[in-house]
Amino acid sequence: MHNSPSDSPQAISWLDHIGNWNPQLLREIRGKLKLRNLIVAIGLSLLFQTLLLLFYSQRIPMQECYTQMRGFGCTPSWQVWWLEQFRFITWTEPFILFFTGVYSLVADLSLEDYKGTLNFIRISPRSSINVLMGKLMGVPILTYLGIGLSIPYHLASAIGANVPIAFLCSFYILMIGTAFLLFSLSLLLALLSGWQAKFGGQVSAGALVFAFITFIWFAPAFMWWNIFTTWSSFSQVLVGGRIEPIHAEWWYLSITSNIWASHAFTIVNLGIFSLAIWRILQRRFHNPASTLISKGQSYVMAVYVQILMLGFCMQSSFMRIPSSNSSTIEFQLILLLLIYIPNCFLFLLAIAALTPQRQALLDWVRFGALATNEGQPAGLGYIIRDLIWSDKSPAPIAIALNLIFTQVLILIWVNTWTASEIRGKALIVLASFVLTILVFSLIAQLILFLKTRNPSAWVTGTISALVFLPVLIMVSLSINPDRHAGLWLFFGFPWLVISNIKFSDIILAFSAQISVIIALTLQLIYQLQRARMQDT
Structure with a gap:
């Protein structure tokens, strides 16, 4: 045979x-x-x-x-x-x-x-x-x-x-x-x-x-x-053909002049991002119903990505440009925009990855910091610790902490700019970004807490509508950013109005956003307390 x-x-x-x-x-x-x-x-x-x-x-x-x-x-x-x-x-x-x-x-x-x-x-x-x-x-x-x-x-x-x-x-x-x-x-x-x-x-x-x-x-x-x-x-x-090598730096350290440094930078970052993905895979594989990442992991990832992006803004060649030059001001705003755009995607992904579903929130209400069991630790400190670290607790606190960790780094960088006018414009952009992301995170958490079919689709549709519909409506109604700067700032579009916005418009827009955040927070607290009373 x-x-x-x-x-x-x-x-x-x-x-x-x-x-x-x-x-x-x-x-x-x-x-x-x-x-x-x-x-x-x-x-x-x-x-x-x-x-x-x-x-x-x-x-x-x-x-x-x-x-x-x-x-x-x-x-x-x-x-x-x-x-x-x-x-x-x-x-x-x-x-x-x-x-x-x-x-x-x-x-x-x-x-x-x-x-x-x-x-x-x-x-x-x-x-x-x-x-x-x-x-x-x-x-x-x-x-x-x-x-x-x-x-x-x-x-x-x-x-x-x-x-x-x-x-x-x-x-x-x-x-x-x-x-x-x-x-x-x-x-x-x-x-x-x-x-x-x-x-x-x-x-x-x-x-x-x-x-x-x-x-x-x-x-x-x-x-x-x-x-x-x-x-x-x-x-x-x-x-x-001959391509002149770019003189790229990361935190003033050249990553192109030395072949070993360029290899090390690329390989290390490939390794770090691969490790992060495998930590998520390890978490998600055996528990598909859990959030994509833990709150602790989100803090580390957000800070690392922010440091990575800010490092490319630290170039020795930028220091040689005269600070009084108007083109320098425009260039600094362009750098801020290049960080602002990926940050928008980063925090929208963070909202999707950290926001727990209804069942997880109900479990947290029953067995977490809000539980009424005699053996359960109580007190405001325990609730705050649970909101920061527990994966089943509401996500807005974790989103707010991620915003603090990342935007403080950008604020330190902005503070190194010499022109006070450009620093003021950058602060408007950062404040608008923080408030808008907080509004989105609260809305996403409230929708996922509702008894709805396919809540993830509702969250995606609602956030997409909040991003695109205001622009379409204001453009169709000929609401000009120059004349109605406060309205555009309220809906989270600071880049269109920072050149000539009035101080009164800034106060009104930010006050309105803060009012919305407070109202949404109270509504979320009410829903949690209601779920707690029903369980009791």
Whole structure:
């Protein structure tokens, strides 16, 4: 009887070893590495390399090219011939790896959730990290195989083009680090909110959307960020022309002048963001009903992101610009705007990640700081501690603390500006931002505390309406920011009015926002007390 290679003792021992280390990885290997899948993956990789080689066979440097145009034309030398192939592979591999990896991970985990098999994986005695790492390594294994088969061609073209092998090592290290971050994010997206159940079996549509975003955004960002920082001295190799390296600094420390510093900065940040995502995955995997992150984690993450963004505003070249120059004032406002925009997304995500659902709030009322049990600690201090740290307590206090931690850092930076006029405008922007985010967080918490069907959709719709509807209404009614600056400031659009707003408009707008915050806070307290009385 003929035995297949997979039935040999060596193969069985190898598979058993993988199964003992990570059963989920063994499950994915057995599911993905079927003969048909292997033939397709290997065939596509070899077909890509063959077509690329056939195309460049028309560009082989020959003497006849100088007297007669042949095919696509030829290259002037063998080094250039190899360099063009190296450049093409270098630009193609990240797009293929990121797109196919993200698509396969989101589609696979979403399909598991839709079919219900993910619940069986959750009750596995293995840790969530072990299970999810098995998914990350095993699901895109055919993509890994296809990319791995192209490495010898890539290495040969690098040698032929006299490209330093150190650059090739840097390329693969950074690509693997970025892929790990993106694939970890893909696992998180697939686990969020059960969106795939709303589309029935069409889980591939959502996976395709995420993969497309990766293809048009993350993959180009990976290449261009490294070209302008880490690989600036290899721009001739990557783009065919000399790109002057940018002199970027982070907290006045250069991250582009030294290749080791640029590598360290990129790799460390990839590691920190990956670690944060895996902490969220570990929390979310076994408890899908919990908030996305804990309140303590949110404080650390918000401060770190703020320090990261502010670091890029600390450039030595900015200090050499005369402070009396009007263009400097405009430049400082632009820097503040560049921090303001990601902060808006950051805090909207924080509201979504920290705000507990109705059932969690009811549990907090029954068993938390508001509980009436005799053995339960009581007092204002215990309630405040619970509001700051308990994941089931209302989120606005945690959002307010995140605002304090992050905006104080920006205030310290703004205080270094020499022009008092520009500092006043910046304070208006920051105050408006803080009050608007507090209003949004209170509204989100009140909606999630209601007995409604699909409260998350109601929160998303309400917040979106509060952001976009006032602008549409005021524009349609010809309410000009110059004449009605206070109204625009009340709805959270300080950038349109800070140039010529009156002090009275500022007082009225902020007083109105504070009144709304107080009213919403009282309403939330009333709802909590009502739930407590009903439970009693």
